[in-house]
Amino acid sequence: MDKKPLLKIEKVITKIIPAFIIAVSICFIFSQRANAQEIKTHVAKSGDGIYSILREYNIPPLYIEEFKRINEDVLKGDTELHIGQTYKLPLLDKREISAETTEKPAADIATKRFPIFGVENQDIIIVSNELSNAVYYLVSGHGGPDPGAVGKYNGKELCEDEYAYDITLRLARELLSMGATVYMITRDNSDGIRDGWYLPADKDEVCYPNLHIPLNQNARLRQRKDAVNKLYRKYKGRYQRAIIIHVDSRSTREKIDVFFYHDQRSKAGKETALTLRDTFDKKYNEHQPGRGYHGSVSSRNLYMLKNTIPVATYIELGNINHQRDLKRFIIEDNRQAVANWLAEGLKKDYESNR
Numbered sequence: 001m002d003k004k005p006l007l008k009i010e011k012v013i014t015k016i017i018p019a020f021i022i023a024v025s026i027c028f029i030f031s032q033r034a035n036a037q038e039i040k041t042h043v044a045k046s047g048d049g050i051y052s053i054l055r056e057y058n059i060p061p062l063y064i065e066e067f068k069r070i071n072e073d074v075l076k077g078d079t080e081l082h083i084g085q086t087y088k089l090p091l092l093d094k095r096e097i098s099a100e101t102t103e104k105p106a107a108d109i110a111t112k113r114f115p116i117f118g119v120e121n122q123d124i125i126i127v128s129n130e131l132s133n134a135v136y137y138l139v140s141g142h143g144g145p146d147p148g149a150v151g152k153y154n155g156k157e158l159c160e161d162e163y164a165y166d167i168t169l170r171l172a173r174e175l176l177s178m179g180a181t182v183y184m185i186t187r188d189n190s191d192g193i194r195d196g197w198y199l200p201a202d203k204d205e206v207c208y209p210n211l212h213i214p215l216n217q218n219a220r221l222r223q224r225k226d227a228v229n230k231l232y233r234k235y236k237g238r239y240q241r242a243i244i245i246h247v248d249s250r251s252t253r254e255k256i257d258v259f260f261y262h263d264q265r266s267k268a269g270k271e272t273a274l275t276l277r278d279t280f281d282k283k284y285n286e287h288q289p290g291r292g293y294h295g296s297v298s299s300r301n302l303y304m305l306k307n308t309i310p311v312a313t314y315i316e317l318g319n320i321n322h323q324r325d326l327k328r329f330i331i332e333d334n335r336q337a338v339a340n341w342l343a344e345g346l347k348k349d350y351e352s353n354r
Contacts, residue, residue, distance in 0.1 A: 040089045044081040050333040052195055057089055060125055060177065061170070061336055066090040068287065079333040116184060117173055118192015124176050131180035134350050135235045137228045137310065139185040140168035141246035143205035144213025146220070149249030151320035153197075153330060160247040160320055162191075162199040163329040167317065168245050169193050170339030178347065181235070183208055185227050197330035221303045232309045239350055240310035241272060243342070247329065248316040255322045257295040258338070261314040264299035268311045272349045273297040276313065279345035283337075315342070 042053050050067050054060070068075060071087045081087065110126040117124075141164045142148030148160030165186060170193060172182045188205045207213050207220075208227045214220050228242050248256065258280055262269035277297050284293040305312050317338065318325035328334050 041086045042089060044083055044085050044087060046083055048081055050079060051336045063090040064336055064340060079331060117169060121193045124173060126179060127177050129179035131175060131178040131350055133238055135181045135238050135240045136175055137183050137185055137242040138168050138172050139224055139244045140164040143186045145203055145215040147201055149247055149320045153326055156198050158320060159201040162201055164245045164247050166194055166199060167335050167339050170336055171342050174339055174343035183231055185224055195332050225307045229309045239354055242308045242310045242312040244304050244314045246316050247320045249321055250319045252321045254319055255324055256319050257293055259296045259316050261298060261300040263305040266311060269313060272311060272313045275349040276345035279341055283341050
Protein backbone atom coordinates (compact mmCIF):
# COMPACT_ATOMS: atom_id res chain seq x y z
CA MET A 1 0.00 0.00 0.00
CA ASP A 2 1.17 3.51 -0.86
CA LYS A 3 1.45 5.34 2.48
CA LYS A 4 2.05 8.82 1.02
CA PRO A 5 -1.65 9.59 0.32
CA LEU A 6 -2.48 8.53 3.85
CA LEU A 7 0.15 10.87 5.26
CA LYS A 8 -1.28 13.72 3.23
CA ILE A 9 -4.78 13.00 4.54
CA GLU A 10 -3.46 12.88 8.13
CA LYS A 11 -1.80 16.28 7.67
CA VAL A 12 -4.98 17.79 6.28
CA ILE A 13 -7.02 16.36 9.14
CA THR A 14 -4.57 17.67 11.74
CA LYS A 15 -5.01 21.14 10.23
CA ILE A 16 -8.80 20.95 9.85
CA ILE A 17 -9.67 19.61 13.31
CA PRO A 18 -7.97 22.40 15.36
CA ALA A 19 -9.47 25.02 13.03
CA PHE A 20 -12.87 23.40 13.43
CA ILE A 21 -12.51 23.35 17.22
CA ILE A 22 -11.50 27.02 17.26
CA ALA A 23 -14.45 27.98 15.02
CA VAL A 24 -16.90 26.06 17.22
CA SER A 25 -15.40 27.64 20.34
CA ILE A 26 -15.73 31.14 18.89
CA CYS A 27 -19.34 30.51 17.89
CA PHE A 28 -20.05 29.16 21.38
CA ILE A 29 -18.48 32.20 23.05
CA PHE A 30 -20.45 34.66 20.93
CA SER A 31 -23.59 32.61 21.44
CA GLN A 32 -23.05 32.70 25.18
CA ARG A 33 -22.48 36.46 25.11
CA ALA A 34 -25.60 37.02 22.99
CA ASN A 35 -27.63 34.84 25.32
CA ALA A 36 -26.22 36.68 28.32
CA GLN A 37 -27.50 39.94 26.82
CA GLU A 38 -30.85 38.51 25.85
CA ILE A 39 -31.61 37.04 29.25
CA LYS A 40 -30.57 40.05 31.34
CA THR A 41 -33.47 40.54 33.72
CA HIS A 42 -34.61 42.31 36.86
CA VAL A 43 -36.90 40.99 39.60
CA ALA A 44 -39.29 43.76 40.67
CA LYS A 45 -39.23 44.75 44.31
CA SER A 46 -41.38 47.09 46.36
CA GLY A 47 -41.07 50.68 45.15
CA ASP A 48 -39.81 49.75 41.67
CA GLY A 49 -41.16 51.44 38.55
CA ILE A 50 -40.11 51.03 34.94
CA TYR A 51 -38.24 54.32 34.96
CA SER A 52 -36.35 53.55 38.17
CA ILE A 53 -35.36 50.09 36.83
CA LEU A 54 -33.98 51.58 33.62
CA ARG A 55 -32.05 54.15 35.62
CA GLU A 56 -30.62 51.42 37.88
CA TYR A 57 -29.07 49.72 34.83
CA ASN A 58 -28.05 53.01 33.21
CA ILE A 59 -30.52 52.56 30.34
CA PRO A 60 -31.77 55.89 28.89
CA PRO A 61 -35.45 56.79 29.55
CA LEU A 62 -36.22 56.68 25.82
CA TYR A 63 -36.22 52.86 26.20
CA ILE A 64 -39.33 52.89 28.40
CA GLU A 65 -41.57 51.99 25.44
CA GLU A 66 -39.27 49.10 24.46
CA PHE A 67 -39.41 47.83 28.06
CA LYS A 68 -43.22 47.84 27.87
CA ARG A 69 -43.18 46.05 24.52
CA ILE A 70 -40.95 43.17 25.58
CA ASN A 71 -42.75 42.76 28.92
CA GLU A 72 -46.36 43.40 27.88
CA ASP A 73 -47.43 39.88 28.93
CA VAL A 74 -46.27 40.39 32.53
CA LEU A 75 -47.16 44.05 33.09
CA LYS A 76 -50.17 45.07 35.15
CA GLY A 77 -52.07 47.40 32.89
CA ASP A 78 -49.71 49.47 30.78
CA THR A 79 -47.13 50.50 33.37
CA GLU A 80 -47.52 48.79 36.75
CA LEU A 81 -45.15 46.05 37.91
CA HIS A 82 -45.81 42.92 39.96
CA ILE A 83 -43.52 42.56 42.97
CA GLY A 84 -41.43 39.39 42.52
CA GLN A 85 -42.04 39.21 38.78
CA THR A 86 -39.02 38.90 36.47
CA TYR A 87 -38.78 41.54 33.73
CA LYS A 88 -36.51 41.60 30.69
CA LEU A 89 -34.25 44.60 30.10
CA PRO A 90 -34.06 46.23 26.65
CA LEU A 91 -30.97 45.73 24.52
CA LEU A 92 -29.29 49.03 23.77
CA ASP A 93 -28.42 50.53 20.43
CA LYS A 94 -24.67 50.21 19.74
CA ARG A 95 -24.36 53.96 20.25
CA GLU A 96 -25.74 53.76 23.78
CA ILE A 97 -23.90 53.06 26.99
CA SER A 98 -23.94 49.34 27.80
CA ALA A 99 -26.46 48.04 30.31
CA GLU A 100 -23.61 45.90 31.67
CA THR A 101 -21.62 48.81 33.05
CA THR A 102 -21.83 52.15 34.75
CA GLU A 103 -18.48 53.23 33.33
CA LYS A 104 -18.08 56.04 30.81
CA PRO A 105 -19.90 55.49 27.50
CA ALA A 106 -18.17 54.74 24.19
CA ALA A 107 -16.00 57.46 22.71
CA ASP A 108 -18.57 58.39 20.05
CA ILE A 109 -21.19 59.22 22.70
CA ALA A 110 -21.22 62.68 24.27
CA THR A 111 -22.47 63.32 27.77
CA LYS A 112 -23.36 66.63 29.35
CA ARG A 113 -24.04 67.47 32.97
CA PHE A 114 -27.06 69.51 34.08
CA PRO A 115 -27.34 69.70 37.89
CA ILE A 116 -30.95 70.94 37.70
CA PHE A 117 -32.06 67.33 37.06
CA GLY A 118 -30.69 66.10 40.39
CA VAL A 119 -27.63 64.01 41.23
CA GLU A 120 -29.00 60.74 39.82
CA ASN A 121 -30.17 62.29 36.54
CA GLN A 122 -27.74 65.13 35.88
CA ASP A 123 -25.58 63.29 33.32
CA ILE A 124 -27.36 63.14 29.98
CA ILE A 125 -26.28 60.95 27.10
CA ILE A 126 -26.61 62.91 23.86
CA VAL A 127 -27.89 60.14 21.60
CA SER A 128 -28.34 62.24 18.44
CA ASN A 129 -28.19 65.75 16.97
CA GLU A 130 -31.70 65.58 15.48
CA LEU A 131 -32.77 68.76 17.30
CA SER A 132 -29.46 70.61 17.14
CA ASN A 133 -31.06 73.69 15.54
CA ALA A 134 -34.10 73.74 17.86
CA VAL A 135 -34.53 75.95 20.92
CA TYR A 136 -37.20 75.26 23.55
CA TYR A 137 -38.46 77.43 26.41
CA LEU A 138 -40.23 75.20 28.92
CA VAL A 139 -42.56 76.93 31.35
CA SER A 140 -44.23 74.82 34.02
CA GLY A 141 -47.24 76.48 35.59
CA HIS A 142 -47.38 78.43 38.87
CA GLY A 143 -44.52 77.88 41.36
CA GLY A 144 -42.92 79.99 44.06
CA PRO A 145 -45.67 81.35 46.32
CA ASP A 146 -48.43 79.91 44.09
CA PRO A 147 -48.96 76.11 44.15
CA GLY A 148 -51.68 76.25 41.50
CA ALA A 149 -54.52 73.71 41.65
CA VAL A 150 -54.51 71.37 44.65
CA GLY A 151 -55.91 67.84 44.63
CA LYS A 152 -55.99 65.10 47.27
CA TYR A 153 -54.94 61.47 47.21
CA ASN A 154 -54.37 59.06 50.11
CA GLY A 155 -54.66 61.91 52.58
CA LYS A 156 -51.96 63.99 50.87
CA GLU A 157 -52.32 67.31 49.07
CA LEU A 158 -51.05 67.23 45.50
CA CYS A 159 -49.93 70.61 44.16
CA GLU A 160 -50.12 71.38 40.45
CA ASP A 161 -46.79 73.19 40.30
CA GLU A 162 -44.83 70.16 41.58
CA TYR A 163 -46.27 67.64 39.10
CA ALA A 164 -46.18 70.01 36.13
CA TYR A 165 -42.56 70.82 37.00
CA ASP A 166 -41.49 67.17 37.25
CA ILE A 167 -42.97 66.34 33.85
CA THR A 168 -41.42 69.49 32.37
CA LEU A 169 -38.00 68.47 33.72
CA ARG A 170 -38.37 65.03 32.16
CA LEU A 171 -39.35 66.61 28.84
CA ALA A 172 -36.30 68.89 29.00
CA ARG A 173 -34.06 65.87 29.52
CA GLU A 174 -35.48 64.07 26.48
CA LEU A 175 -35.07 67.12 24.25
CA LEU A 176 -31.50 67.66 25.43
CA SER A 177 -30.66 64.03 24.63
CA MET A 178 -31.54 64.79 20.99
CA GLY A 179 -29.21 67.78 20.85
CA ALA A 180 -31.72 70.59 21.45
CA THR A 181 -31.04 73.84 23.30
CA VAL A 182 -33.44 73.92 26.25
CA TYR A 183 -34.26 76.58 28.85
CA MET A 184 -36.23 75.80 31.98
CA ILE A 185 -37.99 79.11 32.60
CA THR A 186 -39.59 77.95 35.86
CA ARG A 187 -36.75 76.44 37.88
CA ASP A 188 -36.22 74.66 41.19
CA ASN A 189 -32.54 74.17 41.95
CA SER A 190 -33.16 71.65 44.74
CA ASP A 191 -35.86 69.24 43.50
CA GLY A 192 -34.47 67.51 40.42
CA ILE A 193 -36.44 64.70 38.80
CA ARG A 194 -38.25 62.85 41.59
CA ASP A 195 -39.54 59.30 41.91
CA GLY A 196 -42.61 58.10 43.78
CA TRP A 197 -46.25 59.14 43.70
CA TYR A 198 -46.08 61.96 46.26
CA LEU A 199 -44.08 65.09 45.44
CA PRO A 200 -43.93 67.33 48.54
CA ALA A 201 -44.61 71.00 47.87
CA ASP A 202 -42.16 73.84 48.46
CA LYS A 203 -41.96 77.50 47.45
CA ASP A 204 -38.36 77.87 46.31
CA GLU A 205 -38.96 77.93 42.55
CA VAL A 206 -37.47 80.86 40.63
CA CYS A 207 -37.82 82.32 37.15
CA TYR A 208 -34.90 82.09 34.72
CA PRO A 209 -32.15 82.99 35.31
CA ASN A 210 -32.67 83.25 39.08
CA LEU A 211 -35.49 85.73 39.73
CA HIS A 212 -37.82 85.68 42.71
CA ILE A 213 -41.34 84.72 41.56
CA PRO A 214 -43.96 87.30 42.60
CA LEU A 215 -47.31 86.30 44.09
CA ASN A 216 -49.28 88.59 41.78
CA GLN A 217 -50.37 86.56 38.75
CA ASN A 218 -49.98 89.36 36.20
CA ALA A 219 -46.49 90.18 37.46
CA ARG A 220 -45.56 86.51 37.39
CA LEU A 221 -46.71 86.05 33.79
CA ARG A 222 -44.93 89.22 32.65
CA GLN A 223 -41.74 87.98 34.28
CA ARG A 224 -41.90 84.68 32.38
CA LYS A 225 -42.84 86.34 29.11
CA ASP A 226 -39.89 88.73 29.43
CA ALA A 227 -37.48 85.85 30.12
CA VAL A 228 -38.64 83.96 27.02
CA ASN A 229 -38.66 86.99 24.71
CA LYS A 230 -35.19 88.11 25.78
CA LEU A 231 -33.79 84.66 24.99
CA TYR A 232 -35.70 84.51 21.70
CA ARG A 233 -33.74 87.48 20.32
CA LYS A 234 -30.50 85.65 21.06
CA TYR A 235 -31.54 82.76 18.78
CA LYS A 236 -33.40 84.68 16.12
CA GLY A 237 -33.52 82.71 12.86
CA ARG A 238 -33.63 79.28 14.52
CA TYR A 239 -36.64 77.03 15.12
CA GLN A 240 -38.00 78.09 18.54
CA ARG A 241 -40.97 76.92 20.62
CA ALA A 242 -42.36 77.91 24.01
CA ILE A 243 -44.10 75.03 25.78
CA ILE A 244 -46.29 75.91 28.76
CA ILE A 245 -47.37 72.98 30.95
CA HIS A 246 -50.21 73.00 33.48
CA VAL A 247 -52.53 70.63 35.33
CA ASP A 248 -56.24 71.46 35.19
CA SER A 249 -58.73 71.65 38.07
CA ARG A 250 -62.32 70.58 37.45
CA SER A 251 -65.16 68.67 39.06
CA THR A 252 -64.20 65.39 40.72
CA ARG A 253 -66.50 63.63 38.24
CA GLU A 254 -64.95 65.12 35.07
CA LYS A 255 -62.28 62.95 33.48
CA ILE A 256 -60.28 64.62 30.71
CA ASP A 257 -57.42 63.75 28.37
CA VAL A 258 -54.30 65.81 27.69
CA PHE A 259 -55.37 68.80 25.58
CA PHE A 260 -53.70 71.74 23.88
CA TYR A 261 -54.23 75.49 23.34
CA HIS A 262 -52.70 77.87 20.82
CA ASP A 263 -53.01 81.57 20.01
CA GLN A 264 -55.77 82.13 17.45
CA ARG A 265 -53.43 84.26 15.29
CA SER A 266 -50.73 81.60 15.11
CA LYS A 267 -50.98 79.08 12.29
CA ALA A 268 -47.67 77.51 13.38
CA GLY A 269 -48.93 77.31 16.97
CA LYS A 270 -51.99 75.42 15.81
CA GLU A 271 -49.84 73.04 13.75
CA THR A 272 -47.60 72.32 16.74
CA ALA A 273 -50.62 71.65 18.95
CA LEU A 274 -52.17 69.35 16.33
CA THR A 275 -48.93 67.39 15.97
CA LEU A 276 -48.75 66.90 19.73
CA ARG A 277 -52.39 65.83 19.90
CA ASP A 278 -51.94 63.36 17.03
CA THR A 279 -48.88 61.90 18.74
CA PHE A 280 -50.89 61.26 21.92
CA ASP A 281 -53.72 59.74 19.89
CA LYS A 282 -51.27 57.34 18.23
CA LYS A 283 -49.62 56.41 21.53
CA TYR A 284 -52.90 55.70 23.28
CA ASN A 285 -53.99 53.50 20.37
CA GLU A 286 -50.70 51.60 20.62
CA HIS A 287 -50.63 51.11 24.38
CA GLN A 288 -54.31 51.16 25.34
CA PRO A 289 -56.21 49.99 22.24
CA GLY A 290 -59.93 50.51 22.53
CA ARG A 291 -59.57 53.18 25.23
CA GLY A 292 -60.10 56.07 22.87
CA TYR A 293 -58.34 59.40 23.14
CA HIS A 294 -60.36 62.61 23.35
CA GLY A 295 -57.69 65.30 23.67
CA SER A 296 -58.53 68.51 21.84
CA VAL A 297 -56.83 71.44 20.17
CA SER A 298 -58.35 74.92 20.38
CA SER A 299 -57.39 78.59 20.48
CA ARG A 300 -57.55 80.52 23.74
CA ASN A 301 -56.90 84.09 24.75
CA LEU A 302 -54.15 83.38 27.31
CA TYR A 303 -51.43 85.87 28.26
CA MET A 304 -48.44 83.60 27.54
CA LEU A 305 -49.86 82.54 24.17
CA LYS A 306 -50.53 86.14 23.12
CA ASN A 307 -47.35 87.76 24.34
CA THR A 308 -44.44 85.38 23.83
CA ILE A 309 -42.59 85.98 20.56
CA PRO A 310 -41.77 82.33 19.74
CA VAL A 311 -44.58 79.99 18.70
CA ALA A 312 -46.25 78.83 21.91
CA THR A 313 -48.33 75.81 22.90
CA TYR A 314 -50.19 75.57 26.20
CA ILE A 315 -50.77 72.05 27.55
CA GLU A 316 -53.22 70.83 30.19
CA LEU A 317 -52.22 67.39 31.44
CA GLY A 318 -55.48 66.34 33.12
CA ASN A 319 -57.84 67.01 36.03
CA ILE A 320 -56.05 66.96 39.37
CA ASN A 321 -59.38 66.34 41.12
CA HIS A 322 -60.30 63.17 39.20
CA GLN A 323 -59.04 59.91 40.72
CA ARG A 324 -58.27 58.24 37.37
CA ASP A 325 -56.68 61.34 35.85
CA LEU A 326 -54.40 61.47 38.89
CA LYS A 327 -52.66 58.30 37.72
CA ARG A 328 -51.25 60.32 34.83
CA PHE A 329 -49.33 62.38 37.40
CA ILE A 330 -48.73 60.28 40.49
CA ILE A 331 -47.23 57.20 38.78
CA GLU A 332 -43.66 58.17 37.92
CA ASP A 333 -43.57 55.98 34.81
CA ASN A 334 -46.68 57.76 33.53
CA ARG A 335 -44.97 61.12 34.09
CA GLN A 336 -42.04 59.84 32.06
CA ALA A 337 -44.32 58.48 29.33
CA VAL A 338 -46.07 61.86 29.00
CA ALA A 339 -42.66 63.54 28.71
CA ASN A 340 -41.52 61.01 26.09
CA TRP A 341 -44.67 61.49 24.01
CA LEU A 342 -44.38 65.27 24.16
CA ALA A 343 -40.72 65.01 23.07
CA GLU A 344 -41.69 62.75 20.18
CA GLY A 345 -44.41 65.15 19.07
CA LEU A 346 -42.06 68.13 19.26
CA LYS A 347 -39.46 66.26 17.23
CA LYS A 348 -42.09 65.60 14.53
CA ASP A 349 -43.08 69.28 14.57
CA TYR A 350 -39.44 70.30 14.14
CA GLU A 351 -38.95 67.87 11.25
CA SER A 352 -41.96 69.32 9.42
CA ASN A 353 -40.83 72.92 9.93
CA ARG A 354 -37.04 72.94 9.57
